[in-house]
Amino acid sequence: MTSTFTKRPDKRKFDELRPIKAETGIIPNADGSALFAFGETVAIAAVYGPKPLHPAHMQDPERGIIRCNYNMLPFSVTERAKPGPNRRSKEISMVAGNALASVVDLARFPGTVIDVEILILQANASTRCAGINAAAMALAQAGVVMKEMVSSVSIGKMDDKIVTDVIKEEEDWEEGEGATDIAFSMTSRTKQITHLQLDGIIQTQRFMEAVEAARVACEKIHDYQIRALKGEKIDETKK
């Protein structure tokens, strides 16, 4: 049988990321801040803290906590999104917070909170991944002690092809075996999966191919994150 998905709508190779933008220090008020973009998907993140957590009864005397908020701006999408939290944004805030908490050495900050704010300015799929990448950079820039870095990418399966960094047009693929969208976050050194969400339909036997694609992509993303943390302003969209 021939595949219905032979090339990607934006002509990328199956394992190719979109043009990346990465920059740190974009919000002067914040302790750490960053922008990360996969092509048309643009996220910014700001970190405030660690700081004492109020009310005090919420404090954990053993370790700090990460309070993550993911929000899409109303004009980031084609049909205006109602501002404020909803079920989707609350879930993403939680999984993103967990992905980040797994790499921060929270035992060093007992009784404190680290606020991580993620805003999606412009959306074309993979917004949570772009947000986590920006947030991880913002945490590192804030000087929060991290055990290792974390990077995030969406891996898709369109018909029978595994692709990296999914766009909206691909998410909606219906032919052949249909579309699967998998959001991964992976740590830089120990290669642990710290966030995983899957929607779609994929053979158990092919799932590990997606994990391998995520590992390769996260290593590339990690390089961009580190370069931006060293002060480089990366913008591949201008080419």
Place this chain on the structure above:
Amino acid sequence: MNLPNINKKRIISLLKDGKRLDGRKPFEYRDIEIETGISINAEGTSRVRIGKTEVIVGVKMSTQEPYTDHEDEGTMVTSMEFSQVAGERYESGPPQMDSIEIARVVDRGIRESRFIDWKKLCIKAGEKVWSIMIDIYCINDDGDVMDASAIGAVVALRLARFPKYDKENEAVLYGEFTDDPLPLTDHVPFTMTFHKIGESLLADPNRDEEDAADSRITLSVSSGKKEKMINAMQKGGIIGITIQEMEEIITQAEKVYDKVFEEVEKKTKNLIKSK
């Protein structure tokens, strides 16, 4: 707000000699930068920086039933939020009074100046009209977010174009755009806020100055045939403004309008040209 008293005293004593901590004169604005290109999915966007203060604004359009008392006129809703990104003091939850006030004052400046030709936003009288939604987000607060928000809203409106509209099915084709700009007039509103600190007045406060301020007057001004016209005003804070101070504010507002609006206008027109 939480400004240490010592800082406030310092600000007040400097202002008595017409000086400010950052070296500016009392009615001098910081550098204003204007950009666009925040979201390709919006009908219009802008980014305005006044010093370190930064707001981003998006305009989205849709259609709705008109209000019964304005059957052939389009509608507009302005929202403003201090994103939690903007600073430590902002917490999650519904918009607080300060952001509601900014949205309402910006909205009134645009509405009352007759900057928008509402009748040209009518699709079918009594049945369907265009609605404009302006969303303002502050992402870094270093004072004077009110003025930055107002500039941003006006720029985003001027850069906006209509989405495509399917007449047969009476539906907006979201994500597809025409080249048609919004029906705007020459009455471009410009909003300025003057703050009273102790016995002194100043414009464009940074965060410390704004925290030290006792009260404020915001004016939205547009140009009429010969004179400058005030379209909206708002007094904030508890401490009163004397008649002499009000006179000074009007005098200074005309000067700020001539200088700063001119500069904003030049930058906006360059942006529109390079679109």
